[in-house]
Amino acid sequence: MESLNLISLRATSPTPRAAAGFSFQQSLNPIPKNSSISSLMPQAHKKNQSFLGQISFPAIKSQQFEVKDGSSTASETSVPEVDALKIKEWEVGMYQNEVAASQGIKIRRRPSSGPPQHYVGPFEFRLQNEGNTPRNILEEIVWNKDVEVTQMKEKKPYAVLKKLLDKAPPARDFIGALKAANARTGFPGLIAEVKKASPSRGVLRENFDPVQIAKAYEKGGAACLSVLTDAKYFQGGFENLELIRNSGVQCPLLCKEFVIDAWQIYYARVKGADAILLIAAVLPDLDLKYMTKICKLFGMTALVEVHDEREFDRVLAIEGIELIGINNRNLETFELDIANTKKLLEGERGQKIIEKGITVVGESGLFTPADIAYVQEAGVKAVLVGESLVKQDDPTAGIAQLFGKDISL
């Protein structure tokens, strides 16, 4: 199929960075793999490092110029071609950040190269600075994801995934299931979330059996399920997605990830996802357009998440987006306010949603029948609920409590 080939080819080079044919990991990496930023920092610079954890950012590793006795000497990797690549890579990185910033995106895709190592006597210091310190939790997650995806891609390149794609069972109709549930119950279609923990709420459920929870949700009348696949911050995993998909659960599955690279969509599909989350606070328009096209090609649904008016307007201007989530939680500050759904759907934007036939999902912070009624009144046809359900000993009963009614078949 010709169109598939075209997209597949582009998918191997979704960004100018990748198109240049190199990666940070491959081209610049002389610091030992397990080093972390904090271990390279002197005590005095360790304040404000709570986000940093044990991560080791490749972009920071790229700083390998040694400055001794005031004269600059290149380290072993600084052969001319590598230097040229470093400069190119830096330029491309800056360009990407500029494009994103022009669209109001504050999240930087990866750390920019801050000042290099410093040598004071026999000691080597890495200074923490604006360029290598995440400004908030979402940015930290994205930087980690960039490193994680680079490593995963090496293990399972596109060529391997493409073969597995052919064997994957076809994707299920995510929006169709939400609409059918809405028509059947008169309530917004429920996407029930299989989530063990989150950075804002900590561990939500100790004895966490993803398949048992998924089955309980389905029994309680959930239209679709959302499965957290991020391991580091949400204690989730792709194995949960796969286990649920193979357990006989019929509900379509949303892969709840921090997507920064088209490769993750291929991987999610291989693991059984029917839909995937794309976060407008992270992805510039071009990525959103390109990634929603890949989803369509795979028969998957993209749930495009927004949090404020600017993101909403960007997404409304992109053709072909059918499912938009309004997150009541600000992922940069954790602030939660269910009035956000109402605020964003008021006036012209709500009108546009109706004209375009877009389905809107109210996301986060929904705990009571009054909350459900409130967002339904605001115009959503679906809701995404995690904490209030996953915390219940019996998630099936939790759904009936949330809606104030048994919504199972």
Ligand SMILES: O=P(O)(O)OC[C@@H](O)[C@@H](O)c1c[nH]c2ccccc12
């Ligand atoms: O647990 P809650 O408050 O019901 O929220 C569920 C879901 O909306 C939330 O997990 C979520 C919405 N968007 C996200 C993006 C990434 C991670 C998590 C999320």
